[in-house]
Amino acid sequence: MVPPGLGVEEWEQMLKAINWGGPERQVTSASRSTSPGHSTFTIQDLKQSYSVGEELHATIFAKDFSGQPNVFGEVLDHQNGTYSARFILPWVGQASVAVRMIHSSEAVQALKQHRSTDSDRIYFYGFFVGKNSSGARVQEAVVCNIKWAGVVLSPTAQKNCCCEYQDARTGLTWQCHHPKTLPCDALMYHSAGGSINRMTPLEKVLMDR
Known part of the structure; x- marks a missing residue:
């Protein structure tokens, strides 16, 4: 997906400029x-x-x-x-x-792997507000994030997927885990969440400068 304000050729040139090759075999x-x-x-x-x-x-x-x-x-x-x-x-x-x-090719390989597979390593919270079957007011908080093209969701994200919201201005899709009881249209607002470090002990050593 080309970011808003950039042409296809300009975006491809930027991707080419920041591309960094990785090792030919997995480092153990x-x-x-x-x-x-x-x-x-x-x-x-x-x-x-x-x-x-x-x-x-x-x-x-x-x-x-x-x-x-x-x-x-x-x-x-x-x-x-x-x-x-x-x-x-x-x-x-x-x-x-x-x-x-700064980082070896082996460390860059680890970063690229997590970038393409850990879509929820940095996450946000979406807050859903509505009424349950008995009429009582209910608020539920779930994990939300941007839906990136080509990114593979983690098993947890796949299990709880998903409410999706299209941003007409940017063309991006906002994606939230489905709340337990409320519908997707009950989303009211969102806030900052946190981050998850899924690097293995070996990858953490490789990232040590």
């Missing part, structure tokens, strides 16, 4: 993930000085915690554990190069 040990302490980089054809507008090229050598090259994923330009980086030199004076690893 944190020691097999990319280690910043064992990874290095070199500047190609280093010179004493450069001219404004020149490009500076660096090669990054990614290795795991045992010192073995990381060869996971399409994101590796050379498919052998090395990356190439390019820097444009826009000013006169001294310059230094630093490479900072």
Whole structure:
């Protein structure tokens, strides 16, 4: 689904720009993930000085915690554990190069997996107000969230699914678990809920910077 205000081509370009490849096989040990302490980089054809507008090229050598090259994923330009980086030199004076690893490809793979399967990891509450069969006023609170295209609902969400509400302005669908006794049209308002961390112990280690 293309967000409002963006063209299809612009949206595809944005998705391509933020795409990050993952490892080719599932990592079963944190020691097999990319280690910043064992990874290095070199500047190609280093010179004493450069001219404004020149490009500076660096090669990054990614290795795991045992010192073995990381060869996971399409994101590796050379498919052998090395990356190439390019820097444009826009000013006169001294310059230094630093490479900072935020998350390894293995950690990114875990993030993408949870992004595409945990639609309710961050959730809201929807409040339904109405009358029961005896005429007494009833209020029920259930978990609600945005319905994302291509996202697989968790087993809990599938079991209690769903009241859906279309937003005519944005085109998005607001989705709430079905209340126990009240109908879907009894929704009155919603509020912030909370978050659920479903990462495994291994994934939590991979996310440790």
